[in-house]
Amino acid sequence: MGGQSSTEILLTPATFDLPFASRQTRHERDTGGSLAKIRQEKKYPSSKINMTTQWECEKAGQNWTNHAFALYKQKMGDGVFKEKFEELFQVPSLEGFAAKSKVENQITKMKLLAFFGNLRKSHAHGVGGVGTAQIVSDPGFPEHEFFKPGRAFPVRIYHSNAIMADDASADRRGAFLKFSDEDVESPLDMELVTGSVDTCWDIPTLTGFMKAQRTNPALKDFCFEHPIIYYGLVDSLRRAPDSYTDLRYYGHHVFRFRAKDDKERFVKFRLVPADGHPESGLLDFDDQRIVWRRERLPDEFRPQTYLRTEFAERLKKKPINYTLQLQLHEWEENDPYEIFNPVRVWDPDTHPWIDLAHVQITTLLPQDITERMIFNLGTQPESLGLVEPKSIYDHSSVPYLKAKVNPFMSKLQPINPPNPEPPLKLERHKYTLEIHTGRTKGSGTDSTITVILIGAWARTPPIKLDQAFMNNFEAGHVDILDIEAVDVGEIQAMTLSTDSRGMKSDWYVDSIFVVDRQRGRRQEFPVYRWITDRSDSITLRSGRASLMAHDPPVLRGLRELELEKRKERYQWAHDEKGFPAHLAVKTLNDLPRDNKVPQSLKARDLRNANKNGIPLRVKFNSAFRRWEKFDDCENLCKVALGEENVREFATDIWRTDYEFGRQILNECHPSTITRCRMVPPNFPVQDETLRPQLERGMNLKQEATSGRLYMMDCSLLDGLSLRKPEHQDEENEFHPTAPMALFYVNGKKEFVPIAIQLYPQVSRLMPSGRFMYDDKPGPENPIWTPMDSDFDWILAKMYLRSADAQIHQLVSNSLTQLVMEPFAVSTYRNLSAAHPVYKLLVPHVRKVFAHSLVLKEHVIGEGSILDDISPYDADGRKELIRRYFANFKFKMLNFPAMLAEKGLDDKEALPGYYYRDDGLLIWEAISKYVCDILKMFYDDTVALRDDLEIQTWIRDVKQRGLQWEDESEKGLPDGVRTIRELADIVTSVIFTCSAHYAAHNAAQQDVYSLVPNSPMNMRRAPPKRKPRKGETEMEDIMEALPDRQASCKQLNMAMALSNLGIDEEDDGGCLGHFSDRYFTEDRAQVILGQFQETLQQIAETIRRRNEALDVPYTHLLPEKLPKAFRV
Template sequence: YHVTVTTGAMKYAGTDSNVYIAMTGASGEKTSLAKLDNSFHDDFERGSVDKFKVKLEDIGKPVILTIKHEEAGMFADWFVTSAVVQKAGDNAVYKFPVNMWVTGTVDIALGTAKLFHQEENPILLSHRRHELEKKRQEIKWRSPESEDAKGLPGYIFGDALEDLPRNLRLEEGMLKEFEETKKMGKNNIMEKFHGVMDKWDQFADFKNVLMHPKLPKVPDFQQNWERDEEFARQLLNGCDPTLLKRCDELPKKFPVTNKMANSQLTRGVSLEQEIKNGNIYIIDLEMLDGMPCGRSPINQTTYFSCAPICLLYVNSKKNLVPIAIQLWQQPGANNPIWTPSDSDCDWMLAKIYFRNAEANVQLLVGKLFQTHLILEPFAVAVHRCLSQSHPILKLLLPHLRYACAGNLVIRTCLINSGGAMDKLMSYGGGAQKHIIRESFRNFKYEDLNIRKLLAENGTADRTKLPGYYFREDAFLLWDCLVKYVSKIVRFFYKSNEDVKRDEEIQNCIREVRNDGLGWEKGNDKGLPKEITNTEQLVELVVSLIFTATFRSAAVTNGLFDICMNVPNSPLNMALPPPTEKGKASHDLILQSLPSKASSCMQVTLCHALSKHADEQVYMADYPVDMFCEEPAQRAAVHFRDELQRFSSIIRSRNEGSNIPYEYMLPEKVPIAIAI
């Protein structure tokens, strides 16, 4: 037999240990073990493709490849991408996609993707049952008795990365880079400042934090961070571009009058008429109401924030601008409505407090909940319920491989008591998990469908909100995913009856409902009880892939751009929000902003969260070898070509824009969600 083995290209993927193979034929005959070894050659190096000749018994068509890896020495771990077997004198090629860390002995089924009820070979059926049983033993849901789990989406059992199966952990390089980036900020940025507990003397001093050779370039738009147009642009195309909603009626708790807004309305009509015309938008951060603020870990001073509401307006120049801000939910004498007609310092301070609250929501909800934690119920169920031969696992695995491990890092290092975010953000002291729980309480399954979400927000109409580039790119890429996934689904599912009979998919969706979304109170969040047709299946798969890739990139790639300039998006505030007009000054604003220590911590954290690991593969280089079937491979190639074409479309659009929107460019979108 001629055997070709491809070793993964990530760090530490190669091995110096002994490797053996055996094969099982379609009728159950088994070969003996044969060692894979080329004399005077280092086999199985990182990224290598090694070819071997071995003599084994003739078993006809091989359907199972057994790989035995004798782990020993320093370089014992081994990631195998694939193995290909060809019998001498035979043109038939047998492909075995592996895509896993091989520890001990593993059995890999022939790469042909099939649904369980379509498999006719008893050897492969037995292998598939055994594989699923082993998966369910190794991958467990967290204990429902856990206090930390209450109110959160279901997640995997384990308190440390070492508790997870090897193939669900982050790659060594990923975690190492994340930790090194944080240390770089702490050791190299903060060393520039003496007396880091001191307050800032002037706004220009904040730029000193950013002038470090190891930090990315400051984007040009930060020069205009104080302008109303830039404030609104960041809400539209920044790191939480789904917060904005069309305002169809002013809430009673936000009594903005015509008199307050009149000086900002440029079409000569009333506020009520502008609302009817679809030109008024709103962001209401009600979820923050009543949440406790945290304390500085350095001097134990209290952080401050608010639960604000902001009204925005598309003016006659087609620019979105803020026209009113209320810092707390209930109106009153000590909670005025701030407008651009107030003094420059009053208005700036109100905008900064709004941006502080929005930055907390942006990180906790927009990033951690909506693109990380909410994916884990699906990731756990997919890993437990779908066999390696299942076509939907082949579609989802590249995107969800690291989801559980990344979320474990989030729970144990970022939002835990004493974690990085708990120490830094206004809403610490346990409030972070309360905010995430509130987001999960209001979550609906359809929120994962970006077209449905923006339609519900009232922001899907492409004739409204000019310059909403997130929407334009999201719709373009969503539709591209729908076409690709539809081709794959309809190739493997010949009818809706195939969907109904797919017990692996039905078991998967059942676990998501019972153990992931509705484990605590039975609220399944609108997830179907079963998947009954190809349209439902396509929507599910597209929603998961889009969330793990393009939506995740939209809220992550710009994180450092937005938060690097601390006054633009401060994660904590040192003084209580203002309650009276006419009191603000530049000195008061500087005193209200985070200390030098907090500012350095913010720059460090946001840099670490927005930096992608070297191991990441990007959507522009979408892998086309996940399937052995030619129609599926052609669909993957076409999808990759379409992504590259759309990248050109986006870049051409950006050439005509003062501030290019690049966060969803396929070449900047990691294929797998991690931290």
């Protein structure tokens, strides 16, 4: 056999399978079958050795053969060859405490050897890079908690030689992956090496291999101890490869793979070049004959570190791309123990390699950081895991031992040499940092601040910014620091972190300017965020807004990681049926740090209001709980507000129909009416009844056609659950109504009420399936008109205002503001801080989460102030929100579209509707500002449709925010198709958070402070029949009003909700004035200036108009518009 040529002695797959067929293993004898039989019955991982590197080469058309078996047989003979294989695949006893204790003894022994310096660390000479690993979007493996589709991880890669310092030697090459950008901490570490077959299969062979690598003669002897060792060495060694990046790296060890279906599976990993470049460095026949000689060849003249340099040079030109793949084996009863054997590959025909993640390395790691990294095979998420060994002969004993020993060795032993040369020498540059700490109280920090500057392909080591004997980073201060670091070219991004030490560890930063003093370049990095601790370091990019498609690779990768981190922090919650989805937090303290507020002023005010926080109770909460005379109500208003702050209409003309209509149109609930195009059948008012009010001589149908009739419909209040009175007496009972009302624009162009029905008309279901309503008011549900007595008509209007107040607080205010939360959640989850829409929206939605929590606790939920003010309990209040949200359409927030839909856009038909007139001016100003900004970044609709972030954003709002329960259409598109459509959506959000919020809250104090003007509940049931004229008196009205305590709380609540917080320190001013400079582009600043100028012109227009009004409409004056909800 020794005289045969190498070609003649090659083993075929059938020849190699002979040892398995000739003798049953102990496991096969126990199970009564053979490996061959098991393979026929199920997809078991084949053990054919030619399905290794040689097989991969053949598949790729690369001519390479592993001659190890032939060379072994040539020296040792066929008999020894077969005998060795039979020994290899016999399963030793694995049970018992003694067997397990030997594993721990070996671990202790290796740690002692490492401690005394007798155990050398492998893979000590390497080069590192950092980038991203993104799980494939359409995975071919079962659903997995860690490997979620599309999930992005920061990732570090460490390429190295296993033993040899010389890159031109013959050695195993490694690719270590860490799924984090940290030196040690990580959710997952991977150890991958060249060659698909290992050279050891348990602890004894591992220790033997470690000893053999000390000298070439020892390694030669070890190769001939077993043919698989020889084969594995040839399979895994690479001599002077062209690049680390064209090699294939395999994980030889088997790990658990816990998918969500709970089936027992096991997994192997490998890393391959994304472009499929042929593998270099494979050993030729001459090298295979003397595989134990690893030194460089005499004719090799490349430098000792050429691979590390080549990696850095390649990275300097463009990112390096790999594909991470996995093989899965689903465990079945009686599976052979040999599936765990690292010297046996799994048949790729039955266990194909499946793409797991796209790995892109964009940035070279500084050499000192590279050498500090510690990788641990035991670092795995719960959904993966080591297979615990039962003895030192267990195939799982090797990864278990490595997981225990390697981190210990890395911490103990210095790298040799201690200060390795970097793969590329970079020049040193001087930089100046100008750091602006936030101005609000608590923004400063005593922590040590660390910064990393990131270029297109390189980055600096962490740089501490401490200045000795200086008190840096105080609130409102600007710190100017000079630093020196390697030249990373144009700075693309920077990372900031704190060490979390000291009483003041959190730090709020407004912005940072970086000056490259050699190049004379100054860059602005907007921050406007909190930095809390090391694990919460933030990566900043320059202030230029951009779309992901326009980002260079390094920024694209950082962008993906930013969004992945945000998705973990901003998670959806769907726990309130019939409500919009919200952020998954329960309390204000649970909010992400960037969305917390120094203190919730609105919550404080509402708490105080609920406790009678102003000293009204002393004056007005006497033993007589109900009001005796109207003057006491007026006095309450004057004492609470100050007589100089009480508007004239609040105590003088509130009873008139003109004032009633004016308040409906232009005070705190101006969106409650709808044009009446036809009097509805459930409002059976007769022409004859209203003839005195219809001044033009027309009937109702004609007046409706002319656009002079308008409806207020509160019928959805019918049937809501009431709160239980404290005492079972008549005085404490609550008597809400569900009225409908008809309004009319008279000849004086006054908007006045002309008919009120306090309860919905009863309907009957006809045999045809249609509902039939009585054509006349029911005897116990009359329609009230101005022709009734003054006190009867005033009382009817009070019941109407009481019902309208419930809808105002719970629907037009609370629900509308809750609808903003899905937009806020989706903005933080799906839009990078660099995205122009993020920059447009975040000043307006940052406080939405806190505001929603305050609403739910202090207005909507049980125990809120409405428990003592509203007639409905918490269940009733929530049910009202559900009823309105069931019919919600997004165009209700598009101001022009809402006006058109409700028929309120005709200025001639409905004059004096200043909410509409001023609102349209504000809308158009916001819309132009938004459009001009968007056109800076979207050249055409193609760029918009290709913007994955914005399409995901709107889809997330729709599917997981507004329509999470069912498919009921809410009027949002599945994707944004045009710039105009996107501008309308963004404008709607900004308008709702500013103008809508102001218009529905600023006047609450004026409207609700005089309780008879708009009582929040009524303690007396309305009459079921019309009394005779003169029968109803002022005393009846006073008895119907809420008691003194509820009235005090109503006034307190109105005061709290009327404060829009424009002047509060953390709000930063009114609409159009941003203390946070998110856009740094010159063009964007010009557009912002034009927006501010337009708002000033609107203010002047409103003031000129108001000069001619008896009651000026000021609620939409631009200087009075907050840019966000007050918390």
